[in-house]
Amino acid sequence: MPDRQRADARRNYARILAVAEAEVAAHGAGASLEQIARTAEVGSATVRRHFPTRRALLEAVSRERIEALAARAHDLTGRDDSRDALLEWLGEVVAYCVSARGLAAALAYDGVEPDPVHENSCSAALEEAAGPLLRRAARDGAVATGVTVSDLITLAVGIVLATEHHPDPAARADRLFRLAVAGLSPRG
Template identity: 50%
Template sequence: MPDTRSLRSDARRNYELIVAAAVAEVARSGADASLEKIARDAGVGSATLHRHFPSRQALLEAVFHDRVEGLCAQARELATAAEPARALADWLRALAVHGATARGLAASLLASAREPAPPSSSTCEFMLRDAGGALLRRAQEAGTVRPEVTMDDLLTMVNAVSLATEDGPHAERLVTLAIDGIHPAPAR
């Protein structure tokens, strides 16, 4: 997300108006919200919207940045939990619920994951990979999550559940069921 402090006051105001309009429209219509409607609702022209956000994905990053930062803060809090596997599971469930109820978040992350270039450190995808990766590594070091499980595996699973349900309690239940599959098989 760009540092808006360096923008002229009118440009900063336009940026903030666009983001506010986009937050409202994405909540109503999802990730495929009309960019023209967002520009109209913000009281700016289409060119102004595209000057600030050269792609739909760039706009979605701004829309979801604060929500994703909250999920990352939760991961940092859970990173010191006594039970690493439970901390990871709790965070994955929170991510699934959030993705299912924040219309467009899961679709946005999925679109971001398809980009050929690696995500920059300011993208929602990178932020979630980084925050969740710390929880995953800790659980793997404790031997409570299989070593071949990757953060990409877990984010794909959570996104799939979120996209399939768009219902928080159902998403939480499905992720809980899937989490059983990431633990090591008991010795026979």
């Protein structure tokens, strides 16, 4: 009987995750957990057992995207121009967050002290993957001392969340990202 329960739990998880992906794509990070449960034909308690927090659900929905962004950071690490490589990756984070509803919320820091239960695994994965990009850019003098990957992710998330209701969120987010990179003052 325990093997059957595990198989049922795995099927429920897969069904809930598939429904959650569709709901988050349609409604963003605020997708209704109750609607997810109804559509997946499971109880709300089952959804909460698999995903005890909204963040856990968003992280699961975003896992493949995070893995792709992490792989991209690894690909760019060996590039000749470390500044361009870092900015290309960060621009892709912004663009990906604009196109993948819920991803920015999954990356957002929610003020909870990091611990094994509340750690933001999406941001942690990107911080680890982009660390070599940033360290190389800092070593080359292309990034100010003290800038962290966490700072860069927070900047990207802020831009995406600030533009998500704009008529053309991708163009607006890209403009704000470029403005943040260039700075406010013209070069003299």
